[in-house]
Structures are given as C-alpha cells and as structure tokens.
Amino acid sequence: MKKVIVGNHAVSWGVALARTEVIAAYPITPQTQIVEELAEMCDDGRLAARFVKVESEHSAMAACIGASATGVRAFTATSSQGLLLMHELLHWAGLGRLPIVMADVNRAVAPGWNIWTDQNDTLAQRDTGWVQLYCENNQEVLDTTIQAFALAEKLSLPVMIVLDAFFLSHTSEPVDIPSPADVDAFLPPRNAALKLDTSDPHAFGALTTPAVYMEMRKRQQEAFDQVPEAYRLIDADWDRRFGRSWGAIESYRTEDADTVLVTSGTITSTSRYVINERRERGEKVGLVKIKMFRPFPTEPLRRALAGIPKVAVLDRNISPGHGGIFAEELRSALYDLPSSRRPRVDGYILGLGGRDVTPDVIGECLDATRGNQSSSSSREDLWVGVKP
Amino acid sequence: MTQIPLKEIMPHEEFLESGHLACPGCGASLSMRMVLKALGEKTVVALPACCWSIIAGPYPQSSLKLPLYHSAFETGASVASGIKAALLARGDTETTVVAWAGDGGTFDIGLQALSGAAERNEDILYVCYDNEAYMNTGIQRSSATPLGAWTTTTPGAHPEARPKKDILAILAAHRIPYAASATPAYPEDLLAKVRKAKATKGTRFLHLLAPCPPGWKTADDETIELARMAVRARIFPLLEIENGETWRITVDSPGDPIGPYLAKQGRFRHLKNEDIGAIQAQVDSRWKALQRRVAGS
Amino acid sequence: MAESKAILDIAHGVPPVSVSQTSTRVNKTGSWKYIRPLYRDRVAPCNQGCPVGIDIEGYMNLLREGRVDEARDLVLRENPMPATTGRVCYHPCESSCNRASFDQPVAIHSVERMLGDMALGKPAAPALEKRAESVGVIGSGPAGLACAYHLARLGYSVTVYEAESEPGGVLRWGIPEYRLPKAILASEIGRIRDLGVTFRTNTHVGRDVTLAERGMHDAVFAATGVHQSRELGIPGESLTGVWRGLDLLRAVNAGERPQLGKRVVVIGGGNTAMDCARTALRLGAEVTVLYRRSRNEMPANHEEVEAALHEGARFSFLTMPVEVTGDPREADIDPLRAIEDTFGQFDRSSEDPRVSAVLCARMELGEPDASGRRAPRRVEHSEFRIACDTIVTALGEEADTDYLPAELHGGAIRVTALGETSRTALFAGGDLLEEPHTVAFALGSGKRAAIGIDHYLRMKAGEAGADVELGELKLGPDGNLSMTRWRADDPVARVNPVNEVVRVTDLNLSQFGHARRAEDVLRPAWETRHDFLEANLGLPREDAMAEARRCFNCAVCNGCEVCLIFCPDVSISRRDDGKFDIAYDYCKGCGLCAAECPRGAITMTREGL
CATH class of the missing domain: 1.10.1060 (Fumarate Reductase Iron-sulfur Protein; Chain B, domain 2)
Structure with a gap:
C-alpha cells in the first residue's frame, strides 16, 4: 500500500507495524507528530500499545527502560533538548542492554531557540551505547523503524532512528507501507528470556565493582562489533521480503571517481542531484552515504573509499574545538589504509541550525576539494557560507 | 483492648534475604521486609538510587527474592510506570509494581516523575522510606531533613533551617486514591496500609519513617523506639488519605513532648532549649492543621 | 537485558549486564558485629x-x-x-x-x-521413687502440710502430728469460713493424704508423744505455729467479755456462735483483728476497731480492711486502750441495753463483773521507729471511754516451743536456708520462724524444709554432697527455693x-x-x-x-516472635519447638531484637566472650 505521508508519520507507521507494546513520550517540535499519530492509532485500535503520557522526555526514556526491562517492545520519540534531557538514561538503556527504539528528529540545540535541523543533538549521544541510523527519505524512515526493532532485539542494544527536522519530518513523500502480516513474518513478537519476571526473579543493574564493570563494557563493545553484520543480514532479509535495502553505507556512482562526497541525512538526496549533474558534465565524482553512525562502519567505508584520491565530508554538525564529526570519524577510520590508497579528507561545516544546503552549496564544496591539489588532509574544516 | 499478637498478623514468608548490606539496625531494611511480606510474591520493585541500591547487594547478588530493577535516581515513579505498562501490555493485571525510593529520590530529585505518575494515576505503589537526609552519600540535607537537624551540609552553627517538606500533602493534592504514612514501629498499621494500598487501583503512596542509626547518630537498637517516639510526639503522625479528601489518623499520637525524641539523636545534640521550643511549636501547629484537615474531611 | 538466558551460563563469563545470580546470603554480614543477642530466660x-x-x-x-x-x-x-x-x-x-x-x-x-x-x-503427681526414710511433721498448718506434701512427693514416709481434732492449723481454726470454706481446705488436705501422708490428730507433741520419740523418724519438721495471744497488759483484761482473738476465731470455726452482745470493740490492726471484726459483725454486733496508729500503718491487708469497712466496722485510729472497765453503771446509761439485760441475753458470770467499757487514750504519731513505722505517742489528758459488751484482742501471737530442745526456746527459731535448726535432723518452719506470719511464707518454709530434709537424708545415705547451690534453687536472688529446680525436672523448656x-x-x-x-x-x-x-x-x-x-510473661520467651519480626537482617527463625535460632552468620548485632523483646528474654553480650 502506497501512501503519501510526512516523515514523522512514517515513523508512526513503522512503530505500529512493529506492534510496539509500550510507548512513552512527551511533545517537542518537530517530533510531536510522531506521537500524535501514535496516540490516534492507539485510540482507534490500529495499535494495541500502552501509551504512557509522561511529564518529560526524561520520564519517557525511564518508562521505556522499565517497559523494555519487563520484556516488551518499547518506543519513544524526541528531538533536541528532549534528547539532551534524556542523556543520563540513554546510558542507562545502553549499558542496561535494553532494545528500546527511539526516533530523534534532528533539531539544533538552544540557545537561542532553534527548531530547525542539525545533527548536534544526536551526535552528542554517540557514546551512550545506542546504535544510530540516519535516514534520507520517508521510505527509509519507515523501513528503518521496523528494522531497528529487529536489530535491537537481536543484539540487546537500543537503536536510535534519526531524521532531519522538517526536510523529512514534515515533508510528504509517497511511502510503500508493507502489510502487517508481512511485517509480522519479518519481526516476531519480542521474547526476552531475561526480564523482570516474578516467576524467575533477578535484580538488574546492581552495583558493579571494578572487578567486573570493564568486562560488561567489553561485552557491550562486542555487541556493537556485531552490528554491521547483523544489520546486513536483517537488511538482506528485508530486501528479500520487500524489495528494498539500505545498507550501513551506500556508495553512489563512486566507480572511477576522483572525488567523493560523504553525506548523511537529507543532504544526501541533494548531493545525489549534484553528482548526477556533474557526472553528466563528465566529472568523475561520486557519493557515499553514511546511514549507520554508531557503530561507525569502518570496514565498509574503507572498502568504499580506498584508492579514491579526494573525499569531501559534509557535516551538519560541529564538535566545538575539534570540527565536523563525520569528517573526524572518517579520517580516523581511513587512517591505517596504506598511504597510496588513503584519500585526502576535506571537512565542510554547513547547514547548522537548519540553514539550507542547496545544490550550489554542495557544488562549492565539491569544487573546493577537487581544486585543492594538496596531498594531505587538512585538519581544519571549512565553514561554508558563513557571514563575517 | 486485647491486642492480636503480632505473630498472628505478620506473614511468615520472607522476600528479603540475609546478608544484605544495610547498616546494623537499619530502618529501611526492616521497612522493606515488612512491606514485601504484605505484598507477596507477585511484586516487581523499581529501585532508584538510594541506600537500598547498596542494601540490595552488588552484582551478582540480590537481597530480594523478587524481580528488582535498579534505576536512575530521579526515575522511581517513571520506571515503575513503564514496568506497569509493560505488564498490562502482556495482560498481567495482578502483579504489583512498587517504586521504592528514599527521601532524596522522592522529595527532591524524583519529585517531578512522582508528580507526573501521580497525576496520571499510574497503577503503581510508590513507597518512600524516609531517613531524612541523603544517607547513602554520607548524610547531606534533603528537603525531608527536619528543622534543626545537623547534616554534613548543614554543619556547625547552621543546622537545617527549613521545616521538612510535607510530602503527603503534596501527594494528596494530586487526588490519588490512597496516600498514607506508616512506620515499622507499628507493624499492624503498616501491614493494614500496605494491604489496602495493594488492593487499591491507581497511584498509591506510602511515606515510611525509617530511622537511620549512622545518620541520626543513634544507637543501633533504638530504630523502632525512635519511630515510635516520632509518632507519639506527633512529629510523624500515622494517617491515611483517600482521594486526597478523606484524611484519617490511624494510630493515636498522644502528643508526648518532643524533647526526649530529639535528645536521643546526636544530630540534634546542638539544640538549645529555645530551639526545642521552636520545633515543638512547629510540631504543634502542624498537628493542629492536621486536626483541621481530619475534621474537615 | 538480554534476549537469551544463556548469558547466565558460567561458560559465558561475565554477563553483558549486571544481573543477579545469587542471593546476598553469600555475605556473612554477621562478622560486622561486636555484640550478639542471646536468648536468656530470666526470672519474673x-x-x-x-x-x-x-x-x-x-x-x-x-x-x-x-x-x-x-x-x-x-x-x-x-x-x-x-x-x-x-x-x-x-x-x-x-x-x-x-x-x-x-x-x-x-x-x-x-x-x-x-x-x-x-x-x-x-490428685497430685505421685512420687517417682519410694524412699526408706521416715519423717515426722509436727503441726498441720500450712508449713507442716507443705513439708509433708513435698516430702511425700519425694518418696518419703511422712507422719503429721496434730494436737487438734482435724488438720489444717490456722487454716482450719484461724481463718474464718467466709474467707476459706472448710470444704475447700478439706479437699486440699485430702490430696495430701492421698499421697500417703499419715495424719495423727489429737496428738500433742510434748504431751501425748515426746520429741524424744522421734527416734522413729529420720528427721523431724516442727511447725506448730503461734497460739499464745499477746496480752494487753492493762487493768481489767481478765474481765468476762474480753476475748482473745484466736479463741474467738477458733470457737466460730468449731461451729460455735458465741453471743458477743451489741457492741464489740476489737483491739489491733492486723489481719487477725480484721478476721475478728468481720466475724463479730456476722455474729450480729456493732464493731469498733481500735488501732493505736493510723490507717497507713495498719499491718492488715488492704482488702481485708476494705471488706471490714464495707461490712460496717468502724475504726478508731490513734486510739490506745488503757483500761477495761466493768462498771455496771455504764450499761445502765443505755436504755436499750437495760432491756437486753432484762431478757438475760448475756452469759454473765455471777462473780466476775462483765466488761462494760474500754477507757482509751488518744495517740499521735512521732518519728519512725525500728519497724519503720511512725511511733505512736500518748496525748496527755485525752482519755475517753467507749462503751462495749465485748472486747476482742488481736495483738499478735507467740509460739509455745516447750516441746522443743531448750536451746530453741525463747523467740523465733533460727534455721538455715534449708530450714534446719541448730539440732541435726530437726527442721522448723512456719510461724516459728522470724518471717511474716502468712500462709504463703508458711507454705514456702515447709517446702524449703522438705528440700532440706531430702538433702540431709540423701547426704546421710551418701547420695548427695554437703554443698547445695542455693542460688540455683532460688527463683531470683531473693526468691524462695524451687522444688522443680531441686528435682531438676522443669517441664517448661x-x-x-x-x-x-x-x-x-x-x-x-x-x-x-x-x-x-x-x-x-x-x-x-x-x-x-x-x-x-x-x-x-x-x-x-x-x-x-x-x-x-x-500477663506480660516477663523474663521468659513465650514465642511471641517480636524479635523475629523486628530483625532487619532476617536472622531469627522459629524452631519446631517454638524457640528461636539466631543465624549469627548474618546477625549484625544491632540489638533490635533485645530492645523490642517485650519481656526481657534476650540479652546482648559482648562478641567473643
């Protein structure tokens, strides 16, 4: 069934098709439509979930923690300040290995108040032990939402689905909505063996001494190490059933490319347009889209970018005092390629606080990188289109 | 009046294990022991940070024979809400979900989540065991610390200068179906209230006074006596409130002078007679206000 | 949390999350304590x-x-x-x-x-063994009865010698029927008789048999009590109509109903005085009790005084008789009395003038005397007269110990803690001793002597050592000896x-x-x-x-479970026998069990002692 829906509602449809059992959420722009639609679905019977209408995002995540620890499928959605308020509990869910799924609509953080998109809210959570999957369009949003539950429950890790404020959240696109039966076959009900259960009582989260804390941290890391392969299998299964797959990364027209853009989120779609245009002009340019930011898909990126001379990373985020986060992570990932095959990585800071990233802006970045003849990576990212 | 022997009303089944890590004479551990006896095995406990996070034992131990979730400091009520939602989602309407928090996690950092849960009338039993300061971190004042008390953050010549927050009134203002105060010093009253709370749907709140020997600077064996004195001196009246409207005193507080209660506790050692008089005046005025609420309901 | 329980397998090493796999019982928190509770039954x-x-x-x-x-x-x-x-x-x-x-x-x-x-x-529980020795008991009041009873239960042959026609002593002849019905007493004496005790009534030791004949007994217990009423020591005491209290009680207990007249004065403040007053009331008299101190100093039991008051006795406190007068003119003053005279209601001897009044003096209380009571002093010129038909004196009694060896004559007999006199094999008890003259003390002294005699005879037979650990036999440091402890067969665990x-x-x-x-x-x-x-x-x-x-059940654990209920460490468990075990591996020594024990049956003791 095809429907024209906004990105936020694509999340809601995914949550409903996954037969989520507990939803706890608090309103925040631009996420609010997700939970409004879920409230409607619970109300009209399309979704048999308990909706806990909490008094804060903090309690939303806390309620999801409680629910997930009790063995059910739990979901919440938020943005920006709401996500930052959850921060402590993101760690709790992460180290508690609770397969909660959360949608975050990327929104810049205050002050001053800003409701438009950038990635600083989610990237600030990169060390909380959540898988992060960034989406480019509404179909990907819906598919990823359902895949996220499968991935989360496979490895006992919480998963965050990320979509851009307004460019996706409030933008209508045709979306193929799979049938509930097909989704049920893909995603059986959650069956947690270890949960809060009066017939098999355990305590969870008790004081963990230096003697064992580090081991638990390592088990968490091992689970993250398994994510790329696990996601590959889930995505392949999805592809078999629904004819679509997304990949941890996607290479687009990178064959024989001398310069490749690295993007995430909706900037990817604009970049595809730019790449197509340049290819038509005979320029050897391509694109790598990063969907999975945590764990960072180091191996696929190495395979995709080894031997490509120049890479331009478009970062809609900033780690103050360091630079664009995707660029830094990519440089780190490519560092131990042989120098002959290691690309030069240029970083561009753009689109913060919802500023438009137009084809011209992307073209500027592409040109700058292509025109730069330096052989080594610059450690200084370029701020694009910034007024003096 | 012939009393029913305690042993005939106290359930024999134990849900608390020996070897837990409470200090000797801990009122909080005894509170848990008695409350769980009244709740029985179909109980799940959400445990935000508090002394009990330690009492429950480190990995891989648990001092409870019940499922227990250690949660962040301010999330007792919200985690419990999620647990309850999950149980209901799986069709379990029978299990009691308990949030078990200290005074810090209730009066202070957890108040927002508690207020939210209470306002939503979540079907949970929230138990605050109140030892009147941040005891697990080493005796810092909380908004449950009583007027005049020494703590490490109200030291020397500057003891706690504000009266204790009236948490029961706050909860009552949420119009929850059941709110009550109790203490292990009056087990019969405590058990009756826990049973009533268990049988009630919606948010139930129990405020338990749990004396703390190291924090109150009292002898280990005075825990129960102190709680009894607090009740008798009207410092901690035992009452229950239904729907925020019907206020009832369940155990008579004869109004013993507060002096002997304070004198037993090192945290009040610095008090002069006029300080004690001021505290007594405050206790008296609160008692009068309570009497009015009881009479008016 | 994990979707698979396999993470708890040891093969998996440390699990990915902090999840419990054992209870806290692995922590032997009992090692924290420096004092430990002990169940120690004490004495109520x-x-x-x-x-x-x-x-x-x-x-x-x-x-x-x-x-x-x-x-x-x-x-x-x-x-x-x-x-x-x-x-x-x-x-x-x-x-x-x-x-x-x-x-x-x-x-x-x-x-x-x-x-x-x-x-x-x-019946009382019979003796467990039969012993060859024989014991003579002189006197069948409460002390003698108790001694005979206990000795019989210890297996001895016991003969009780009683001068009166029926056993019971003061219980039979002194205490009025309205306080102790004869049938009750007879039944309880019957239980003693059923143990095999021989009663030889109408047998006055010293007259009918002599102590020298005690050769037929291996030991003797003397408990002949006190019979000789103290005298007033004032003029007119021998007039007709002046009764000794014990004589009055004895007569009434024998079934007589002596005519005392309308106005009876009882002199004394003890229990015998109260018995006499209440007996006189029942014989139809108006009764006035004279006592030289105030109500507070009365040795009589409070309940007896109350009963006498309720029944109509009047009390004249701070009043001391100084002379009994037989002046017939006194009687003439009262016209009613004259009428009664006419009808010859009184058994008036022709020779002796009958008592007609008692001359009294007012007293006041001074400093406490040796007994701790404030000593009465006579108030000068305060004499007044109380007209009466009968005077009953109840000033205390003295013992008649003529039948005993000479060294025991004169005053109260001193005995050891086991009732033995300075004469080997001769034990004494009851009112012969310097103890409160009550039924309870008498019963206690009889039991004590029974233990003493048993010990003496066993020692003689080579079955026991000379030493008796009295402290272990006493119910508390100041209590009487316990027969149960002597026999070491306490049914109470x-x-x-x-x-x-x-x-x-x-x-x-x-x-x-x-x-x-x-x-x-x-x-x-x-x-x-x-x-x-x-x-x-x-x-x-x-x-x-x-x-x-x-009853608080002081001092002895009655299994109330308060200790168990208030133990924060779940370290107390109830055994099948109703007693409790403390798991010292987990008891932290907080002392709440001892503090909350209603009855003081738990003691905190220093660790390692």
Whole structure:
C-alpha cells in the first residue's frame, strides 16, 4: 500500500507495524507528530500499545527502560533538548542492554531557540551505547523503524532512528507501507528470556565493582562489533521480503571517481542531484552515504573509499574545538589504509541550525576539494557560507 | 483492648534475604521486609538510587527474592510506570509494581516523575522510606531533613533551617486514591496500609519513617523506639488519605513532648532549649492543621 | 537485558549486564558485629515475689496457650493448696508485678484460685521413687502440710502430728469460713493424704508423744505455729467479755456462735483483728476497731480492711486502750441495753463483773521507729471511754516451743536456708520462724524444709554432697527455693536460664496494649455481713483466662516472635519447638531484637566472650 505521508508519520507507521507494546513520550517540535499519530492509532485500535503520557522526555526514556526491562517492545520519540534531557538514561538503556527504539528528529540545540535541523543533538549521544541510523527519505524512515526493532532485539542494544527536522519530518513523500502480516513474518513478537519476571526473579543493574564493570563494557563493545553484520543480514532479509535495502553505507556512482562526497541525512538526496549533474558534465565524482553512525562502519567505508584520491565530508554538525564529526570519524577510520590508497579528507561545516544546503552549496564544496591539489588532509574544516 | 499478637498478623514468608548490606539496625531494611511480606510474591520493585541500591547487594547478588530493577535516581515513579505498562501490555493485571525510593529520590530529585505518575494515576505503589537526609552519600540535607537537624551540609552553627517538606500533602493534592504514612514501629498499621494500598487501583503512596542509626547518630537498637517516639510526639503522625479528601489518623499520637525524641539523636545534640521550643511549636501547629484537615474531611 | 538466558551460563563469563545470580546470603554480614543477642530466660518478679515459690510466669504462659491442665500441674509442683492460697494469700506476687507500672497488676491470685478450684479432687503427681526414710511433721498448718506434701512427693514416709481434732492449723481454726470454706481446705488436705501422708490428730507433741520419740523418724519438721495471744497488759483484761482473738476465731470455726452482745470493740490492726471484726459483725454486733496508729500503718491487708469497712466496722485510729472497765453503771446509761439485760441475753458470770467499757487514750504519731513505722505517742489528758459488751484482742501471737530442745526456746527459731535448726535432723518452719506470719511464707518454709530434709537424708545415705547451690534453687536472688529446680525436672523448656529478675525497665512496654484488670466478684457487704458463706466469689473462668492473657510473661520467651519480626537482617527463625535460632552468620548485632523483646528474654553480650 502506497501512501503519501510526512516523515514523522512514517515513523508512526513503522512503530505500529512493529506492534510496539509500550510507548512513552512527551511533545517537542518537530517530533510531536510522531506521537500524535501514535496516540490516534492507539485510540482507534490500529495499535494495541500502552501509551504512557509522561511529564518529560526524561520520564519517557525511564518508562521505556522499565517497559523494555519487563520484556516488551518499547518506543519513544524526541528531538533536541528532549534528547539532551534524556542523556543520563540513554546510558542507562545502553549499558542496561535494553532494545528500546527511539526516533530523534534532528533539531539544533538552544540557545537561542532553534527548531530547525542539525545533527548536534544526536551526535552528542554517540557514546551512550545506542546504535544510530540516519535516514534520507520517508521510505527509509519507515523501513528503518521496523528494522531497528529487529536489530535491537537481536543484539540487546537500543537503536536510535534519526531524521532531519522538517526536510523529512514534515515533508510528504509517497511511502510503500508493507502489510502487517508481512511485517509480522519479518519481526516476531519480542521474547526476552531475561526480564523482570516474578516467576524467575533477578535484580538488574546492581552495583558493579571494578572487578567486573570493564568486562560488561567489553561485552557491550562486542555487541556493537556485531552490528554491521547483523544489520546486513536483517537488511538482506528485508530486501528479500520487500524489495528494498539500505545498507550501513551506500556508495553512489563512486566507480572511477576522483572525488567523493560523504553525506548523511537529507543532504544526501541533494548531493545525489549534484553528482548526477556533474557526472553528466563528465566529472568523475561520486557519493557515499553514511546511514549507520554508531557503530561507525569502518570496514565498509574503507572498502568504499580506498584508492579514491579526494573525499569531501559534509557535516551538519560541529564538535566545538575539534570540527565536523563525520569528517573526524572518517579520517580516523581511513587512517591505517596504506598511504597510496588513503584519500585526502576535506571537512565542510554547513547547514547548522537548519540553514539550507542547496545544490550550489554542495557544488562549492565539491569544487573546493577537487581544486585543492594538496596531498594531505587538512585538519581544519571549512565553514561554508558563513557571514563575517 | 486485647491486642492480636503480632505473630498472628505478620506473614511468615520472607522476600528479603540475609546478608544484605544495610547498616546494623537499619530502618529501611526492616521497612522493606515488612512491606514485601504484605505484598507477596507477585511484586516487581523499581529501585532508584538510594541506600537500598547498596542494601540490595552488588552484582551478582540480590537481597530480594523478587524481580528488582535498579534505576536512575530521579526515575522511581517513571520506571515503575513503564514496568506497569509493560505488564498490562502482556495482560498481567495482578502483579504489583512498587517504586521504592528514599527521601532524596522522592522529595527532591524524583519529585517531578512522582508528580507526573501521580497525576496520571499510574497503577503503581510508590513507597518512600524516609531517613531524612541523603544517607547513602554520607548524610547531606534533603528537603525531608527536619528543622534543626545537623547534616554534613548543614554543619556547625547552621543546622537545617527549613521545616521538612510535607510530602503527603503534596501527594494528596494530586487526588490519588490512597496516600498514607506508616512506620515499622507499628507493624499492624503498616501491614493494614500496605494491604489496602495493594488492593487499591491507581497511584498509591506510602511515606515510611525509617530511622537511620549512622545518620541520626543513634544507637543501633533504638530504630523502632525512635519511630515510635516520632509518632507519639506527633512529629510523624500515622494517617491515611483517600482521594486526597478523606484524611484519617490511624494510630493515636498522644502528643508526648518532643524533647526526649530529639535528645536521643546526636544530630540534634546542638539544640538549645529555645530551639526545642521552636520545633515543638512547629510540631504543634502542624498537628493542629492536621486536626483541621481530619475534621474537615 | 538480554534476549537469551544463556548469558547466565558460567561458560559465558561475565554477563553483558549486571544481573543477579545469587542471593546476598553469600555475605556473612554477621562478622560486622561486636555484640550478639542471646536468648536468656530470666526470672519474673512475681516468681521471686511469691513466698511459696510458684512458677507464676510459667503457668500464666501455659494458660495463654490454652494448656490449662499443664498450668494446674505446674502450680501443684510448688504449692500443695492453690485453692486455699488463691483465697487467703495476700499475693505479694501482685505487689511485684511489672504490669503495675503499666496499668494494674495482673490479678494473679484470681488466676491461681481458678487453677486451684480446677485442681480440687485431682490428685497430685505421685512420687517417682519410694524412699526408706521416715519423717515426722509436727503441726498441720500450712508449713507442716507443705513439708509433708513435698516430702511425700519425694518418696518419703511422712507422719503429721496434730494436737487438734482435724488438720489444717490456722487454716482450719484461724481463718474464718467466709474467707476459706472448710470444704475447700478439706479437699486440699485430702490430696495430701492421698499421697500417703499419715495424719495423727489429737496428738500433742510434748504431751501425748515426746520429741524424744522421734527416734522413729529420720528427721523431724516442727511447725506448730503461734497460739499464745499477746496480752494487753492493762487493768481489767481478765474481765468476762474480753476475748482473745484466736479463741474467738477458733470457737466460730468449731461451729460455735458465741453471743458477743451489741457492741464489740476489737483491739489491733492486723489481719487477725480484721478476721475478728468481720466475724463479730456476722455474729450480729456493732464493731469498733481500735488501732493505736493510723490507717497507713495498719499491718492488715488492704482488702481485708476494705471488706471490714464495707461490712460496717468502724475504726478508731490513734486510739490506745488503757483500761477495761466493768462498771455496771455504764450499761445502765443505755436504755436499750437495760432491756437486753432484762431478757438475760448475756452469759454473765455471777462473780466476775462483765466488761462494760474500754477507757482509751488518744495517740499521735512521732518519728519512725525500728519497724519503720511512725511511733505512736500518748496525748496527755485525752482519755475517753467507749462503751462495749465485748472486747476482742488481736495483738499478735507467740509460739509455745516447750516441746522443743531448750536451746530453741525463747523467740523465733533460727534455721538455715534449708530450714534446719541448730539440732541435726530437726527442721522448723512456719510461724516459728522470724518471717511474716502468712500462709504463703508458711507454705514456702515447709517446702524449703522438705528440700532440706531430702538433702540431709540423701547426704546421710551418701547420695548427695554437703554443698547445695542455693542460688540455683532460688527463683531470683531473693526468691524462695524451687522444688522443680531441686528435682531438676522443669517441664517448661527454658533457654539459657539465668537467675536475674526482670524489672519493668527491662521490658518493652510499647509492645503491650492497655487492659483493665478483672476484679474478683464480691458479694455485697449488706449480704455478707449476715452469713459465713464465702464473701469473695473469685473470677468467672473466662475473666481469669483474660487475666492470664494480660500477663506480660516477663523474663521468659513465650514465642511471641517480636524479635523475629523486628530483625532487619532476617536472622531469627522459629524452631519446631517454638524457640528461636539466631543465624549469627548474618546477625549484625544491632540489638533490635533485645530492645523490642517485650519481656526481657534476650540479652546482648559482648562478641567473643
């Protein structure tokens, strides 16, 4: 069934098709439509979930923690300040290995108040032990939402689905909505063996001494190490059933490319347009889209970018005092390629606080990188289109 | 009046294990022991940070024979809400979900989540065991610390200068179906209230006074006596409130002078007679206000 | 959390999350403690306060558990006549009852009376062994009866010598019927007789048989009591119409109903005085009791004084008789009296002038004397006259010890803690000793001597050493000896018993609820003053059982579980035998069990001692 829906509602449809059992959420722009639609679905019977209408995002995540620890499928959605308020509990869910799924609509953080998109809210959570999957369009949003539950429950890790404020959240696109039966076959009900259960009582989260804390941290890391392969299998299964797959990364027209853009989120779609245009002009340019930011898909990126001379990373985020986060992570990932095959990585800071990233802006970045003849990576990212 | 022997009303089944890590004479551990006896095995406990996070034992131990979730400091009520939602989602309407928090996690950092849960009338039993300061971190004042008390953050010549927050009134203002105060010093009253709370749907709140020997600077064996004195001196009246409207005193507080209660506790050692008089005046005025609420309901 | 339980397998090493796999019982938190609780049964103050040495706490606890027959048997171990003591003992146990500090003492006497009445017609447990030795008991008052009873239960052949026609001594001849019905006494003496005790009545030792003949006994217990009333020592004492109190009581107890006239003056403030006053009331007289001190100093039991007052006796305190007068003109003053004279109501001897009045002096109280009471002093020129037809003197009695070896003559006899006199094999008890002259003390002294005789005879037979650890036999440091402890066959399971008495400060009173003491059912005074039927009807069974439930059960663990309930460390468990185990591996020594124990049955002791 095809429907024209906004990105936020694509999340809601995914949550409903996954037969989520507990939803706890608090309103925040631009996420609010997700939970409004879920409230409607619970109300009209399309979704048999308990909706806990909490008094804060903090309690939303806390309620999801409680629910997930009790063995059910739990979901919440938020943005920006709401996500930052959850921060402590993101760690709790992460180290508690609770397969909660959360949608975050990327929104810049205050002050001053800003409701438009950038990635600083989610990237600030990169060390909380959540898988992060960034989406480019509404179909990907819906598919990823359902895949996220499968991935989360496979490895006992919480998963965050990320979509851009307004460019996706409030933008209508045709979306193929799979049938509930097909989704049920893909995603059986959650069956947690270890949960809060009066017939098999355990305590969870008790004081963990230096003697064992580090081991638990390592088990968490091992689970993250398994994510790329696990996601590959889930995505392949999805592809078999629904004819679509997304990949941890996607290479687009990178064959024989001398310069490749690295993007995430909706900037990817604009970049595809730019790449197509340049290819038509005979320029050897391509694109790598990063969907999975945590764990960072180091191996696929190495395979995709080894031997490509120049890479331009478009970062809609900033780690103050360091630079664009995707660029830094990519440089780190490519560092131990042989120098002959290691690309030069240029970083561009753009689109913060919802500023438009137009084809011209992307073209500027592409040109700058292509025109730069330096052989080594610059450690200084370029701020694009910034007024003096 | 012939009393029913305690042993005939106290359930024999134990849900608390020996070897837990409470200090000797801990009122909080005894509170848990008695409350769980009244709740029985179909109980799940959400445990935000508090002394009990330690009492429950480190990995891989648990001092409870019940499922227990250690949660962040301010999330007792919200985690419990999620647990309850999950149980209901799986069709379990029978299990009691308990949030078990200290005074810090209730009066202070957890108040927002508690207020939210209470306002939503979540079907949970929230138990605050109140030892009147941040005891697990080493005796810092909380908004449950009583007027005049020494703590490490109200030291020397500057003891706690504000009266204790009236948490029961706050909860009552949420119009929850059941709110009550109790203490292990009056087990019969405590058990009756826990049973009533268990049988009630919606948010139930129990405020338990749990004396703390190291924090109150009292002898280990005075825990129960102190709680009894607090009740008798009207410092901690035992009452229950239904729907925020019907206020009832369940155990008579004869109004013993507060002096002997304070004198037993090192945290009040610095008090002069006029300080004690001021505290007594405050206790008296609160008692009068309570009497009015009881009479008016 | 994990979707697979396999993470808990040891093969997986440390699991990915902090999830419990054991209980905290792996922590031996008991190592934290520096003091540890010990169950140590101590002694209830009533037990120590009972001159008979009854395990009151023990039978109260059995009653609380509904084990009525065992309670009755427990009393009979120490007290041969609970139906009697339940009526006539002035219950010092109740004076020492810890409950007095809480509301009112337990009505122990009423409970004992119930048990005693239930025991009527029931035999005492027979002797476990038969011993060859024979013991003679002189006097069948409470001391003699108790000694005979206990010796018989210890297996000895016992012969009781009684000068009167029936056994019982003061119980039979001194205490009026309305306080102790003869049938009750006879039944309890019957139980002693049924143990095989031989009673030789109408046998006055010293006249009918001599002490020298005691060669037929291996030991002798002398308990002949006091019979010789002290004299007033004032003019006119020998006039007709002046009765010795004991003589009056004896006559009435023998079934006589002497005519005392309308106005009777009783002189004295003790229990005999009260018995005489109430007896005189029942004989139809108006009674005035003269006592030279005030009400506060009266040695008589409070309840007796109250009863006498209710029945209509008047009291003239601070009044001392100085002369008994027989002036017939006194009688003429009263016209009514003259009429009675005419009808010859009085047995007036022709020679002796009959008493007509007593001349008294007013007294005032000075400084305390040797007895601790304020000494009365005569007020000058305060004499006044009380007209009367009969005077009864009740000033105390003295013993007649002529039948005893000369070294024992003169004053109270001194005996060892086991009742032995300075003469080997000769024991003494009852009112012959310097002890309060009460039934309870007499019963206690008889038991003590029985233990002494048993010890003496066993030592003689080479079965026992010379030393007796008296402390271990006493119910508390100041209590009487326990026959149960002597026989070492306590049916009450005690835990680490120590001989300390539990005081009210050792109890946790907050574990108790207030409950009113049940008061004995008293027949109305307007009724009792006209007959010799029992005046105090005791308590109905259910009220007596309720009184038993009021008992704090001081000092001895009664399995109330308060310790277990208030243990924060879940370290106390109940055993099948109703006692408790403490898991010292987990007990942190907080002491809450000891602090909350209602009855002081747990003691905190230093770790490692």
